[in-house]
Amino acid sequence: MNDKTKQTNAVAAPYPGDPMAIAARRDAPTGRASRLTDAMAFLRGFIAHPLEVASVVPSSVFLEARVVQAADLAQARCVVELGPGTGGTTRALLRALPPQARLLAIEVNPGFCGRLRRLIDDPRLVVHAGSAESLAEALRRRGLPPPDVVVSGIPFSTLPPDSAERIAEAIHANLAPGGRVVAYQWRPRVAGYLAPLLGPPRAAWEWRSLPPMRVFVWVKPAAASGTPNPSSPDAAAPSAMHGAPGPAALAHAKPWPNDRSPP
Numbered sequence: 001m002n003d004k005t006k007q008t009n010a011v012a013a014p015y016p017g018d019p020m021a022i023a024a025r026r027d028a029p030t031g032r033a034s035r036l037t038d039a040m041a042f043l044r045g046f047i048a049h050p051l052e053v054a055s056v057v058p059s060s061v062f063l064e065a066r067v068v069q070a071a072d073l074a075q076a077r078c079v080v081e082l083g084p085g086t087g088g089t090t091r092a093l094l095r096a097l098p099p100q101a102r103l104l105a106i107e108v109n110p111g112f113c114g115r116l117r118r119l120i121d122d123p124r125l126v127v128h129a130g131s132a133e134s135l136a137e138a139l140r141r142r143g144l145p146p147p148d149v150v151v152s153g154i155p156f157s158t159l160p161p162d163s164a165e166r167i168a169e170a171i172h173a174n175l176a177p178g179g180r181v182v183a184y185q186w187r188p189r190v191a192g193y194l195a196p197l198l199g200p201p202r203a204a205w206e207w208r209s210l211p212p213m214r215v216f217v218w219v220k221p222a223a224a225s226g227t228p229n230p231s232s233p234d235a236a237a238p239s240a241m242h243g244a245p246g247p248a249a250l251a252h253a254k255p256w257p258n259d260r261s262p263p
């Protein structure tokens, strides 16, 4: 690891750095990898760990844009990304993140972690090598507050169910009140794990991805009103139950149970 890399990924107190300097860097390219070299590294990762990576190509620019819009990052202070892969989504989140915010990226594949550390030069980013199940520990080790936003690229459909359940519980337990979860998947399995904890999501398809992807959004109740009961009458009206999701993010999204798009 060279000095620059060490500095970039050093464990730091929350929101360090000179905001002006960080703001200046936001407009500069955040990585030296091209989409092609990212795609090649991603494919190698898939060949080595097909069930963990669960896709042969990284997310499209269209999906990245939809995820960033759904994450509504303008006021975010601490954001967690689960499953950043080769970093396309990570770079897109960093471009939208306020200068003093932090992005904790938790990735189980050590090769992907090495690439993220080497190629994304942004002091707001902390890369944690390990499973998303260890979200609480990763936040605690960096002294980070409960995240305002959790973005998940985790392939819930191909994970062992007990691991998927632990990840869903970790997301719910660590998310700040009023915080938001954005998860993208082709299959709706992630909603099966998170809906019992956070209520029915809003969902929208991104058709310009291969394969097309669903983007699910939940907003945790701001008040500590306990776990929503999906069978209650309120559960049929997720936007009312979950406070006020950002208007732009959910403008075209539908309540998931009414989404009649293909599975």
Ligand SMILES: C[S@@+](CC[C@H](N)C(=O)[O-])C[C@H]1O[C@@H](n2cnc3c(N)ncnc32)[C@H](O)[C@@H]1O
Residues within 6 Å of the ligand: 052, 053, 054, 055, 057, 058, 059, 082, 083, 084, 085, 086, 087, 088, 089, 090, 106, 107, 108, 109, 112, 130, 131, 132, 133, 153, 154, 155
């Ligand atoms: C479908 S890829 C998404 C990659 C990237 N975010 C994108 O959109 O191109 C899923 C990623 O989740 C990672 N992953 C799978 N299981 C994980 C776990 N339990 N904890 C953390 N990351 C995991 C994989 O290694 C892979 O990088």
